[in-house]
Amino acid sequence: MTPRYGRVSDYLWILIVAGLIYPVVRYSTGPSLNAGPVEQGPLLVGLPALDSLLEDSRGRPVLMNFWATWCTPCIGELPGIDNVYRSMQGEACAVAVDIGDPRLETVLDFREDMSLSMPVVWLDENDAAILKGRWDLPDVLPVSIVLDAEGTETVRVAGVRDESFFLEALSGIVPEDTASTGTTSDDRLHINLVGTPGDSMTAALMDLSLELAGEDGVDFFDPAAPADSAMMMELHLPFTGVPYAQPCIGSACGRISRTPEELVLTVGSLAN
Structure with missing residues (x-):
C-alpha cells in the first residue's frame, strides 16, 4: 500500500466539471461564503x-x-x-x-x-x-x-x-457534538504534505510523515498537478512556502512545518 498520491486524480473529471460550474476564489468555502455584500468588521x-x-x-x-x-x-x-x-x-x-x-x-x-x-x-x-x-x-x-x-x-x-x-x-443548547476536554472526537493523526516529486526536502518530509501517521494517514499534493491544485484550493492549503507538511487530528490542525525537525515538534505538541 502506498500513500494516497493518486487519490485526487481518481476524481479529476469531477473537479473539472465543478470548476466549470463554480468559480474558484481564494479562501472559498462554498455557497455560504460571504453570501451577499459583507461590510468588513473592526x-x-x-x-x-x-x-x-x-x-x-x-x-x-x-x-x-x-x-x-x-x-x-x-x-x-x-x-x-x-x-x-x-x-x-x-x-x-x-x-x-x-x-x-x-x-x-x-x-x-x-x-x-x-x-x-x-x-x-x-x-x-x-x-x-x-x-x-x-x-x-x-x-x-x-x-x-x-x-x-x-x-x-x-x-x-x-x-x-x-x-x-x-x-x-x-441559543443555550449544548450540541451533542461537543468535546468538553477541548479535543476532537477523531484522534487519528493525518498529514497533508505539499511538495514537488523528486525534491529532497519533500522526500524527507514524506519519509517522516509516513513514519508518524502511516500510509493511510498521509495525503500528498503536487501544486503543479491540476487535480492536486484544485483540491488544495478546496482544502485552503497554501501554494507558497512549498514543501511543507500540516499535521491534523480530526479537523483541528497544528502549524505548517517546513522541515522534519519542525514536524516532529508540531506533532508532539498535538499529542499534549
Missing part, C-alpha cells in the same frame, strides 16, 4: 482590546473562535461563523481571535481576501501565550468557546463545526 489589537470587547458583551452569549491564517480548517470555518454572527446580531456576539500569526501584516493581508463582519482580534506572541494559559487552550486550531450571558463557559470544541452547531450553542 480589527482590534491586543489582549486589553479583547477583554474590553468581552466586557461590553456581558448580558449576551459570546462565541470566541481561536484561529490563524495558516490553519486551513479555520479559513473554511470562519465564513459560517460570520453568517451566524450576522443572523444573531444584537442577540449574541462572536469574535475571531487570531492567536497564531506573529505579524499583524499577515492578518491585514488576509483581510484583503476575506471580509468578516464580526470583530477580529489579533494578538502578538506574548498576548497569545497569556490567553492560551488563561483559557487552557490546546495546541491545535480552530478552537471555539461559547460563553453564556453571565460569561460562564458552556461549550468548548476543537476542530471545525457547522453553522447549526454554533446557532444551537449560542
Whole structure:
C-alpha cells in the first residue's frame, strides 16, 4: 500500500466539471461564503482590546473562535461563523481571535481576501501565550468557546463545526457534538504534505510523515498537478512556502512545518 498520491486524480473529471460550474476564489468555502455584500468588521489589537470587547458583551452569549491564517480548517470555518454572527446580531456576539500569526501584516493581508463582519482580534506572541494559559487552550486550531450571558463557559470544541452547531450553542443548547476536554472526537493523526516529486526536502518530509501517521494517514499534493491544485484550493492549503507538511487530528490542525525537525515538534505538541 502506498500513500494516497493518486487519490485526487481518481476524481479529476469531477473537479473539472465543478470548476466549470463554480468559480474558484481564494479562501472559498462554498455557497455560504460571504453570501451577499459583507461590510468588513473592526480589527482590534491586543489582549486589553479583547477583554474590553468581552466586557461590553456581558448580558449576551459570546462565541470566541481561536484561529490563524495558516490553519486551513479555520479559513473554511470562519465564513459560517460570520453568517451566524450576522443572523444573531444584537442577540449574541462572536469574535475571531487570531492567536497564531506573529505579524499583524499577515492578518491585514488576509483581510484583503476575506471580509468578516464580526470583530477580529489579533494578538502578538506574548498576548497569545497569556490567553492560551488563561483559557487552557490546546495546541491545535480552530478552537471555539461559547460563553453564556453571565460569561460562564458552556461549550468548548476543537476542530471545525457547522453553522447549526454554533446557532444551537449560542441559543443555550449544548450540541451533542461537543468535546468538553477541548479535543476532537477523531484522534487519528493525518498529514497533508505539499511538495514537488523528486525534491529532497519533500522526500524527507514524506519519509517522516509516513513514519508518524502511516500510509493511510498521509495525503500528498503536487501544486503543479491540476487535480492536486484544485483540491488544495478546496482544502485552503497554501501554494507558497512549498514543501511543507500540516499535521491534523480530526479537523483541528497544528502549524505548517517546513522541515522534519519542525514536524516532529508540531506533532508532539498535538499529542499534549
